[in-house]
Structure formats: C-alpha cells, structure tokens
Amino acid sequence: MTRKIHTVLIIDDDRSFCEALTLHLNSKKMKTLTAQTGSEALTICSRNLIDIVLLDDNLPDGEGVDFCTPILSYNNRTKIILTTAHPSLEDAVKAIKVGSFDYLSKPFKMEELDLVIENSLKAAESEQIELMRADKEQLAKEDDTILIGRRGGLASVQRLVDLAATNxxxxxxxxxxxxxxxxxxxxxxxxxxxxxxxxxxxxxxxxxxxxxxxxxxxxxxxxxxxxxxxxxxxxxxxxxxxxxxxxxxxxxxxxxxxxxxxxxxxxxxxxxxxxxxxxxxxxxxxxxxxxxxxxxxxxxxxxxxxxxxxxxxxxxPLREHKEDIPDLCHYFIKKLAPFFNPEISDSEIDKMMDYGWPGNVRELRNIIERSIIMHKGTILRPSEFLNPNLFDAIATSPPSKTEKNSDDDFIESIDNKELLSLKKIEKNYIRHVLTKMSDNHTRTAKVLGISRSTLMRKIKVYGLNSAIRKK
Ligand SMILES: Nc1ncnc2c1ncn2[C@@H]1O[C@H](COP(=O)(O)OP(=O)(O)OP(=O)(O)O)[C@@H](O)[C@H]1O
Ligand SMILES: [Mg+2]
Structure with a gap:
C-alpha cells in the first residue's frame, strides 16, 4: 500500500522563510503550498485538503489566530501550528483556544519543526482511528432494515413491503x-x-x-x-x-x-x-x-x-434502478462512517452510474467500504475499485502468485514446499475465490465449477461465511 503524502500549507509573508521550509519539507516527502496572507490561505484551504498549517501570528491582513476558525471550517482535521517571533504564554493560550494544535517560537531549528509535525500527524492519525472505531460501534448498533431507493424500480418493492407488513x-x-x-x-x-x-x-x-x-x-x-x-x-x-x-x-x-x-x-x-x-x-x-x-x-x-x-x-438488479445509486452511495457513506463523514464528488457518482454492477447493491456497499478504508476516510474515490473485467479475468486465469495478501498464503505455502492436505487447499481456495468475488455465491460457484448448493454446504462445513471470515 502506498504511504499517504501529507500536505503542509505555510502561511507567512516572509518569502525566504517560506522557501526554506518548502525545501526542507519537500526533502521529507511532504507536499507544500504557500500563502503570504490569511485570505490567500483561505482560498487555498477551500480548494485543497490540508493536513498541516504552519501559521505566522502576524500577517499583513490580520493576526494569525483570527484565521484558525475559518481554516478549520474547511477541514476540522487540519492541524494548525502557530509560529511567532514574540512568544508569550498569553498568546499560546489564545492559540490553543481557537483550535490550533501547537506553537513554535521563531527562530526554530528544522529538527524542532520535524518533531512538532510528527506529533501533529500522530495526533491526526489517532483521532482518525478513534472516529473509525466509533463508526464501527455505531454500525453494530444500527437497525439494519432501511431500504434505500424510492425513485426507481424500488418504489414498487417498497409498496409491496408495506403491503406484506400489514397482512x-x-x-x-x-x-x-x-x-x-x-x-x-x-x-x-x-x-x-x-x-x-x-x-x-x-x-x-x-x-x-x-x-x-x-x-x-x-x-x-x-x-x-x-x-x-x-x-x-x-x-x-x-x-x-x-x-x-x-x-x-x-x-x-x-x-x-x-x-x-x-x-x-x-x-x-x-x-x-x-x-x-x-x-x-x-x-x-x-x-x-x-x-x-x-x-x-x-x-x-x-x-x-x-x-x-x-x-x-x-x-x-441495480443496473435497472441506477437512479438510486447517488442515494445508495450517500447512505452507505453515512452508515459506514457516520462520524468520519468523508466526501464523494459528483464525477465519482457519475462513474458509479456508468458501471454495470454484476454484484448489485452488495457490490456497491463493498466498494464504498473499501474506499473508506483505503482512502483513509477523507475524499472517496470508489471508482478506483470498479473492475468491469474482474469476473471474466478471474474465471479464466489462476490466482496470481505475485499478489501478497492473506488469502494467497496457501499458494505461497505450496511454493514453499509445505505439504497441505487436499481439504486445507480446498478450504483456502474457496475462501480465496469468495473474497475475490465479494461474497457473490453464484459467481464463486461458477468459478469453482460446483453447484451453488454444494458451495453453500462447503461454506458451512468450513465455517467460511463472510461474517466469520471478516473477524
Ligand atoms: N435497497 C437497499 N438499501 C440499502 N441497503 C441495501 C439495499 N439493497 C441491498 N442492500 C444491502 O446490500 C447487501 C446485500 O443485500 P442482501 O444480503 O439482502 O442481498 P441478497 O439479495 O439476499 O443476496 P444473496 O442472493 O447473495 O443472498 C446488504 O448489506 C444489504 O443491507
Ligand atoms: Mg440473501
């Protein structure tokens, strides 16, 4: 998995100071943006996802602390580090009160800056883990019977559900x-x-x-x-x-x-x-x-x-009620990450509308869930996980030996000459195909060349139902 590149916004009217920090932070593999005024900085914040802001306390268009609240309104997960040439306890308290995360007295050594940035990133990461944990707990408590889709073909399903409920x-x-x-x-x-x-x-x-x-x-x-x-x-x-x-x-x-x-x-x-x-x-x-x-x-x-x-x-099937896709996307994002509340762009939704959804709503939910995990919950790009050729590709080719995930361990163990029983190979291979097929039983059975009922029996015997496997 690629490491996330963090973005730092340096707000200071001293251009040579900005340049020196830019050089240093770029050498640490961070992306940098610079602004000389507070208002210029706000425009940048409105267009970019900023992880860290280095904010000078004395800007041409106001005091640094005045910009903390508007910066955080664009992304409350941004960590603001206030920099000042005239440190005072009073200012430090004020800075913390308006939501800045740390405080650096100018001039500072690059090692001091590195330490403060490292602490901010660690804090952001643990906040993120905490939010995701809270989301999971919320999910576990939720009533799981909300049916999304009142616009298209699901409207009549909803009416029939209501009718069935009354008799x-x-x-x-x-x-x-x-x-x-x-x-x-x-x-x-x-x-x-x-x-x-x-x-x-x-x-x-x-x-x-x-x-x-x-x-x-x-x-x-x-x-x-x-x-x-x-x-x-x-x-x-x-x-x-x-x-x-x-x-x-x-x-x-x-x-x-x-x-x-x-x-x-x-x-x-x-x-x-x-x-x-x-x-x-x-x-x-x-x-x-x-x-x-x-x-x-x-x-x-x-x-x-x-x-x-x-x-x-x-x-x-979902391909026949695509008009419900936007609502379903927003619903799953809210359901799977209610506290984290990541964003999804209209162009991403358009890409989801163009896809054929062979695995129907389950596949949509799985893709949103994967995007929340992989994109660390900020801005989602679920379309990266759409693969129109996935099923055909897997059905015709053996699993790649270059893939390294836990499902492939058994293939690796064969390569390592560890001798396994046929039962173990069967169990692990079924698990592998199930995962690749997003738990779609019909397609898994097709790939394995067995009937669906045989597959269901084997899932039961080997304890491979999805809830258990995900534990
Ligand atoms: N209209 C919908 N609104 C919200 N969630 C939905 C909707 N339709 C399906 N889902 C979700 O999609 C997933 C798959 O749904 P479900 O298990 O009911 O499908 P199924 O038709 O029983 O599939 P299978 O034939 O494989 O058993 C579940 O997480 C379910 O909550
Ligand atoms: Mg079912």
Missing part, C-alpha cells in the same frame, strides 16, 4: 444475488404486527438434506444416533413470528412436500415424536433461481410454489 400472507422474494432479498425479508418482519415475535432464518442450501428435516421440525431424544436431548425445530421457534427460508430453490423435493404439509395443516411433528403441535408461522422465502422455470422442469413443486408466492416481490 400475514406468505411471501416469495426473488432477485439476483446482492439485490437485497434478506434486507427486504427483515424489513417486512420488522414492520409487521408480529415484529415482537421471533424471525428465524435458515438457509436451505447450506444444510445437508439429512439435517434440514431435523432443523425444520426438531427431534425427540433418541430419535437418531446423537439425538441426546429433545430439540425444537425452527418452525416451533418461529411460532407466532416469521420463518425466513433463504435459497428456497435449493430445497430437496422430498422436503418440499414436507414443507407443503406444514403450510396446509399448520401442525408439526418432531422426528421420533408422537404428538403434533400447532404452529402459526408466516413464511418468507427467497431465491435467486428462476423458480418458475424450476417448476416447469419439475425440480420445484408447483403446489408449493403457488402456496409461497401469494405475495411475490421481485427486486430488480
């Missing part, structure tokens, strides 16, 4: 990966009358067929080897609330008929149990597969399909 019909949510199906499901539950009851989520693709039945209906003690205690299934846990069946398209046919049975009778029986229990559960199902086609091919039961899509919500 208890089963809902089928369809849409490409990353379009917001999980988010819509949570939004429906959180707005509904049963919001104070549980919402239980299960991913039909990530459970082996022999476990999903136990997961759905629960089991009695001794029902099978390893059933050491009677356990509730998710239908029972979601009683009176919502059961979100994600990736419903991957549910095996024999389980589809069991699910249909529960929807019809509103009763469940645990595996190995004798008694039936009444349950009242609202099902929200989601899939990025084309269920109607699966029905035609007899891979999905038509009766279950019609039972589930009493209310169906199709979320359009």
């Amino acid at each position: 208890s019909a089963h809902v089928l949510i369809t849409g490409e990966t990353g379009t917001g199906k999980n988010l819509v499901a949570k939004a429906i539950h959180n707005k509904s009358l049963v919001k104070d009851h549980a919402m239980i989520t299960t991913n039909c693709a990530s459970l082996p067929d022999n476990l999903i039945e136990a997961e759905l209906f629960g089991y009695e003690k001794g029902a099978f080897t390893g059933a050491v205690a009677s356990t509730k299934g998710i239908f029972e846990m979601a009683d009176q609330g919502t059961l979100f069946l994600d990736e419903i398209g991957d549910l095996a046919l024999h389980l589809q008929s069991k699910l249909l049975g529960v929807l019809d009778e509103k009763k469940i029986k645990k595996i190995g149990g004798q008694t039936v229990k009444k349950v009242n559960v609202r099902i929200i199902a989601a899939t990025n597969a084309e269920l109607a086609k699966a029905v035609q091919k007899r891979l999905f039961r038509s009766d279950l399909y019609y039972r589930l899509c009493v209310l169906s919500i199709h979320i359009p």
Whole structure:
C-alpha cells in the first residue's frame, strides 16, 4: 500500500522563510503550498485538503489566530501550528483556544519543526482511528432494515413491503444475488404486527438434506444416533413470528412436500415424536433461481410454489434502478462512517452510474467500504475499485502468485514446499475465490465449477461465511 503524502500549507509573508521550509519539507516527502496572507490561505484551504498549517501570528491582513476558525471550517482535521517571533504564554493560550494544535517560537531549528509535525500527524492519525472505531460501534448498533431507493424500480418493492407488513400472507422474494432479498425479508418482519415475535432464518442450501428435516421440525431424544436431548425445530421457534427460508430453490423435493404439509395443516411433528403441535408461522422465502422455470422442469413443486408466492416481490438488479445509486452511495457513506463523514464528488457518482454492477447493491456497499478504508476516510474515490473485467479475468486465469495478501498464503505455502492436505487447499481456495468475488455465491460457484448448493454446504462445513471470515 502506498504511504499517504501529507500536505503542509505555510502561511507567512516572509518569502525566504517560506522557501526554506518548502525545501526542507519537500526533502521529507511532504507536499507544500504557500500563502503570504490569511485570505490567500483561505482560498487555498477551500480548494485543497490540508493536513498541516504552519501559521505566522502576524500577517499583513490580520493576526494569525483570527484565521484558525475559518481554516478549520474547511477541514476540522487540519492541524494548525502557530509560529511567532514574540512568544508569550498569553498568546499560546489564545492559540490553543481557537483550535490550533501547537506553537513554535521563531527562530526554530528544522529538527524542532520535524518533531512538532510528527506529533501533529500522530495526533491526526489517532483521532482518525478513534472516529473509525466509533463508526464501527455505531454500525453494530444500527437497525439494519432501511431500504434505500424510492425513485426507481424500488418504489414498487417498497409498496409491496408495506403491503406484506400489514397482512400475514406468505411471501416469495426473488432477485439476483446482492439485490437485497434478506434486507427486504427483515424489513417486512420488522414492520409487521408480529415484529415482537421471533424471525428465524435458515438457509436451505447450506444444510445437508439429512439435517434440514431435523432443523425444520426438531427431534425427540433418541430419535437418531446423537439425538441426546429433545430439540425444537425452527418452525416451533418461529411460532407466532416469521420463518425466513433463504435459497428456497435449493430445497430437496422430498422436503418440499414436507414443507407443503406444514403450510396446509399448520401442525408439526418432531422426528421420533408422537404428538403434533400447532404452529402459526408466516413464511418468507427467497431465491435467486428462476423458480418458475424450476417448476416447469419439475425440480420445484408447483403446489408449493403457488402456496409461497401469494405475495411475490421481485427486486430488480441495480443496473435497472441506477437512479438510486447517488442515494445508495450517500447512505452507505453515512452508515459506514457516520462520524468520519468523508466526501464523494459528483464525477465519482457519475462513474458509479456508468458501471454495470454484476454484484448489485452488495457490490456497491463493498466498494464504498473499501474506499473508506483505503482512502483513509477523507475524499472517496470508489471508482478506483470498479473492475468491469474482474469476473471474466478471474474465471479464466489462476490466482496470481505475485499478489501478497492473506488469502494467497496457501499458494505461497505450496511454493514453499509445505505439504497441505487436499481439504486445507480446498478450504483456502474457496475462501480465496469468495473474497475475490465479494461474497457473490453464484459467481464463486461458477468459478469453482460446483453447484451453488454444494458451495453453500462447503461454506458451512468450513465455517467460511463472510461474517466469520471478516473477524
Ligand atoms: N435497497 C437497499 N438499501 C440499502 N441497503 C441495501 C439495499 N439493497 C441491498 N442492500 C444491502 O446490500 C447487501 C446485500 O443485500 P442482501 O444480503 O439482502 O442481498 P441478497 O439479495 O439476499 O443476496 P444473496 O442472493 O447473495 O443472498 C446488504 O448489506 C444489504 O443491507
Ligand atoms: Mg440473501
């Protein structure tokens, strides 16, 4: 990663003093700008992002301290170092009160200047870390069900979410990966009358067929080897609330008929149990597969399909509601860095509008997040991370050995002749491709040449879901 070049603005009417400092700071790999008056300095501050200001206390158009507040109004993270030929305690106190960071008495040695600048940069960096930590905490507390996009194709999705929230019909949510199906499901539950009851989520693709039945209906003690205690299934846990069946398209046919049975009778029986229990559960199902086609091919039961899509919500891909991109960008910036509040220019937004977004809103969010981290939160240039050819390039070429990040460690370890088990290689390679594909399961499965449900199972077995991997 390239080291950030810091920008220092020297404000002093003594040109030879400015020149000497410029030479010295440039030799320390810092960028310098100079101004002879306070007003000239303010114009520079309005056009540039300044890390450090060296401010003379006696300028032709006013006292240095008078310019502290306006300088900070352009960027309150700028560190101001006041320089004075007539030091006094009174002035030092005044300088601190108006927001300057440090104080240097003229004449000073370059080593003294270096030390003060180093301290200012360290302080700026730790403030930044603190702000980012506060942002993370805020993020963890946030309600995650706000759906952005009232202008374009998402307007009708929003109306359907409101409608679904006012009744208890089963809902089928369809849409490409990353379009917001999980988010819509949570939004429906959180707005509904049963919001104070549980919402239980299960991913039909990530459970082996022999476990999903136990997961759905629960089991009695001794029902099978390893059933050491009677356990509730998710239908029972979601009683009176919502059961979100994600990736419903991957549910095996024999389980589809069991699910249909529960929807019809509103009763469940645990595996190995004798008694039936009444349950009242609202099902929200989601899939990025084309269920109607699966029905035609007899891979999905038509009766279950019609039972589930009493209310169906199709979320359009982001390329079909690009008018929401500006709002989504601003929303994610605010959400991911509320205290830090970085900026994004209109031309950057334009570049985002020109992109095709194969990974939909998830990809947009990931790119904004990466930009916040890489650009240290000041002015964002997320377009640097757009890569229209990314998916094709990765699908056709093996991972580059020159890339050095933790995901490539296993490739490096092979180069170093460390012998690994096939399982370990498989786990690490899946992790590697998942990361490259921004957690897009469909594309990861395509690159790996396995079905999506096999991928989901392997993610589960190897503990590779994104939340765990990011820890
Ligand atoms: N309209 C939206 N407003 C705000 N955030 C959104 C919106 N749509 C999606 N997101 C965010 O994008 C990310 C991906 O959304 P989500 O997980 O719901 O997608 P998905 O359709 O379920 O994807 P997959 O098919 O891969 O499971 C989440 O962080 C979600 O909060
Ligand atoms: Mg999902």
